[in-house]
Amino acid sequence: MLAEALAGLVFLPLLVACALLVMPRRTRLPLVLLGILPLPLLMFPVTTAVLADGLQIIAVAGFERPLGIEWRVDALSLVLKWLNAVIAVLVGLYALADYHPGSGKGRRFWILWLLLISALNALFLSSDLFNLFVTLELMTLAAIGLLVIDGKPAALRAGMRYLILALLGSMLYLMGVALIYAAAGTLDLYQAGGLLADDALPIVALMLMTVGLLIKSAIFPLHAWLPAAHGNAPGPVSAVLSAVVVKASIYMIWRLWLWFAGDWSMDWALTVLGLLGAGAILYGSILACLQDRLKMMVAYSTVAQLGYLMLLFPLFGVLGFAGASYHLLAHGLAKAAMFIAAANILKGLGTDRMDRLDGTDRKLPIDTFTFAIAGISILGLPPSGGFVAKWLLLQQAWGQAGWGWVAVLLIGGLLAAIYLFRPLSRLCARPLAAPEQALKSPGKAFSLLGLLLALLALGMGFAPAPVMDLLLGGPPPGMAP
Amino acid sequence: MSLIIDLVLAAGLVVLAWQTLISRDLFRGLVMFVVFGLTLAMSWARLGSADLAMAEAAIGTGVTGAMLMLAYWRLRRNVPAAAEEREPGRPLLAATVGVLSALVVAAIGLASLEVLGPGGMAGHALYEALPETGVGNPITGVLIIFRNLDTLLEVAVLLAAFVGARAAIGEDSAALPLPPAQDAPLVGALVSVLVPLGLLVALYLFKAGSQDPGGAFQAGAMLAALAVVLTLAGRVRQTPQTGLWTGFALIVGTVVFTVIGVGMMALGAPLLAIPGMWAVYLIEAAMMISIGITLALLFAGSAGLGLRGRR
Known part of the structure; x- marks a missing residue:
């Protein structure tokens, strides 16, 4: 049952993407629904298997490592696959507003969307360094196609920049993989990690892979491509890019440093990675405060929030791991909701310039509400998923007397309050700026999808227990409980 | 004899890569890239990887080269002047990229000395x-x-x-x-x-x-x-x-x-x-x-x- 469910998660979207290319117009909408709606259902057998027996291993094609490729599902994979499934469905349904699969553009959108979902599902399963590379490539290419789907010049420019930097990142990662294979004779991440020690070659390989992945994850100071790409993409694409796509390469960095190289003594490098995260939090937050367009502000907020995921390296401990993983999930949901709200505001007002947002709450109440609720989680106010995550990180930092990290966490929260309060004060607390301008409401059902995502992020603060038990039960090796 | 062939191929790769990068004329750079690819294919063949040699010649050089040439033609059609000669370039950026690349290659080269033959x-x-x-x-x-x-x-x-x-x-x-x-x-x-x-x-x-x-x-x-x-x-x-x-x-x-x-x-x-x-x-x-x-x-x-x- 587990193997069938995992196969469905990867190959159902893939086959539907193929079918969209040849099936007649009328059948495409049902096909698209067939491609995304079963994904959360398919997650249930996987979840029960992991909850019952812990780590699950499947040898693809029946060949075990080192000859074949293995799929592994543990707590972290499970959390990310759930995020992917929820975003695929909710943001996907939202995308139906603009991209009906019956049209030519809509068909292209859905083929790329389904390929992206399939690639992410395969990525979060794979325990093979080269297979991870292939899934990452498929993910990146599909994401760039989605980014430029409307043909806007700004998006095309951002897409080209993203493509070039992503390819540079891929190349560095691939060079590292080649070195690992030369040294260990296996491409399996866990097996190679067990065979190699912190000698010169594996360290060089790890550095190459890490830098490549840092570029793809847009971690400060390699973030230059992200704001333009996420800020100019169509609404649903910004949502999936910020919620899941950038997380995929950070997930791989975690796997490399905490699993593959978990027993190497490289504390200085962990500190450097944490400092990059701190830099991202401060720099991204300050720039988010300075933006004059709503979507660009949300995009810079992503740069900042990704920084928290890098704090896991210095804040090494079960609480830190649970907090960072929880942040991954909560930020994914909240940021997707926020991008949907921003896209609806942009669509409704015809602009997302900050000085034109005054009084939008009268006309777009649901979207304004969504933005505020998502903001609570991003900001880390109780009760929300973001609060639980940041509280755990703070506890970890406090526990190991890392006062510098405590300061970064607190200042990051303060700056987030500033950059979120700016648009909120205009959206809610001011009279309608230009009553004569016609507001186009994007449709209530599509606004409610964003609200649902925001409420999920909020709800994670009320009932963290199931996810938290899972995470606390499956930390990286060598992490003291 | 075979050593001489190998040395010629290795030296040729370096020279052709350099020529590809520095040529001011975009078209000349493309031609150099194709020749570089063919030399690389021959190198793979010399190393006994016939499959790789064919893939490099057919996809990496053949189809890619044709696409690049066509892209050059389209570029010149749209902006006749811009394609004739490259932009003067940014020497500082180029130097930084060059130094960083050299460091990466040096690190890989030094680290590779540890690997002793294929023990895969x-x-x-x-x-x-x-x-x-x-x-x-x-x-x-x-x-x-x-x-x-x-x-x-x-x-x-x-x-x-x-x-x-x-x-x-x-x-x-x-x-x-x-x-x-x-x-x-x-x-x-x-x-x-x-x-x-x-x-x-x-x-x-x-x-x-x-x-x-x-x-x-x-x-x-x-x-x-x-x-x-x-x-x-x-x-x-x-x-x-x-x-x-x-x-x-x-x-x-x-x-x-x-x-x-x-x-x-x-x-x-x-x-x-x-x-x-x-x-x-x-x-x-x-x-x-x-x-x-x-x-x-x-x-x-x-x-x-x-x-x-x-x-």
Whole structure:
């Protein structure tokens, strides 16, 4: 049952993407629904298997490592696959507003969307360094196609920049993989990690892979491509890019440093990675405060929030791991909701310039509400998923007397309050700026999808227990409980 | 003697790479890149990797080179002056990139001194398991049987590339411009010789792939090369829509591979288990078609290709 469910998660979207290319117009909408709606259902057998027996291993094609490729599902994979499934469905349904699969553009959108979902599902399963590379490539290419789907010049420019930097990142990662294979004779991440020690070659390989992945994850100071790409993409694409796509390469960095190289003594490098995260939090937050367009502000907020995921390296401990993983999930949901709200505001007002947002709450109440609720989680106010995550990180930092990290966490929260309060004060607390301008409401059902995502992020603060038990039960090796 | 050949190849690679990078004339840089690719293919052949040599020559140099040349033609058509000579460039940026690249290469080189010969576990496991499969070419064994998930996703990457390129072009029926077909008397003769010969080579590469160097990727690239020749000679034309047959050709590789691989689960086999040599040939044939048509459409920059004159 587990193997069938995992196969469905990867190959159902893939086959539907193929079918969209040849099936007649009328059948495409049902096909698209067939491609995304079963994904959360398919997650249930996987979840029960992991909850019952812990780590699950499947040898693809029946060949075990080192000859074949293995799929592994543990707590972290499970959390990310759930995020992917929820975003695929909710943001996907939202995308139906603009991209009906019956049209030519809509068909292209859905083929790329389904390929992206399939690639992410395969990525979060794979325990093979080269297979991870292939899934990452498929993910990146599909994401760039989605980014430029409307043909806007700004998006095309951002897409080209993203493509070039992503390819540079891929190349560095691939060079590292080649070195690992030369040294260990296996491409399996866990097996190679067990065979190699912190000698010169594996360290060089790890550095190459890490830098490549840092570029793809847009971690400060390699973030230059992200704001333009996420800020100019169509609404649903910004949502999936910020919620899941950038997380995929950070997930791989975690796997490399905490699993593959978990027993190497490289504390200085962990500190450097944490400092990059701190830099991202401060720099991204300050720039988010300075933006004059709503979507660009949300995009810079992503740069900042990704920084928290890098704090896991210095804040090494079960609480830190649970907090960072929880942040991954909560930020994914909240940021997707926020991008949907921003896209609806942009669509409704015809602009997302900050000085034109005054009084939008009268006309777009649901979207304004969504933005505020998502903001609570991003900001880390109780009760929300973001609060639980940041509280755990703070506890970890406090526990190991890392006062510098405590300061970064607190200042990051303060700056987030500033950059979120700016648009909120205009959206809610001011009279309608230009009553004569016609507001186009994007449709209530599509606004409610964003609200649902925001409420999920909020709800994670009320009932963290199931996810938290899972995470606390499956930390990286060598992490003291 | 062989040492001299190796040294010439190695020195040639460095010189050609340098020439590719520094040439002020964009066209000259492209030509240097193609020559560099061919030299690289010869180097792979010298190292005993016939499959890699063919893939490099066919895809890395052949099809890519043709695409670059066509892109150059399109660029010059749009901005005649800009393409003639490169921008003066940013020496500081170039120097930084150069120094960083040199550091990376030096680190890799120094670290590689630790590796003592091929001790690959995976390699040994491969040679032990290969005889049972009936496949003689270890590379085909890895691509289709042992690590077929990689290959399947790579074919999906091609689909993403095609749809992504269409997305970047924007309009449904838009196609990128092609140079006017040459009607020189020799073109017809060339096409009538090259096309059947190329078809034969492609089929041979496909058939040989299971036992000897070759396989779906090289054969598919060969088919794409034929499409390039036919397109440039004006024998096929761009069509505004992806026709049903073209659509099927684009997806047949992914679909056949997935259906066989997942379908085997119904019979109790593991996911993506390959049931026999018939399946290897079927998958390779389907992939060859998809690879060929995708590369051809990426080159032509249109949604579909049709025979000249027919509507």
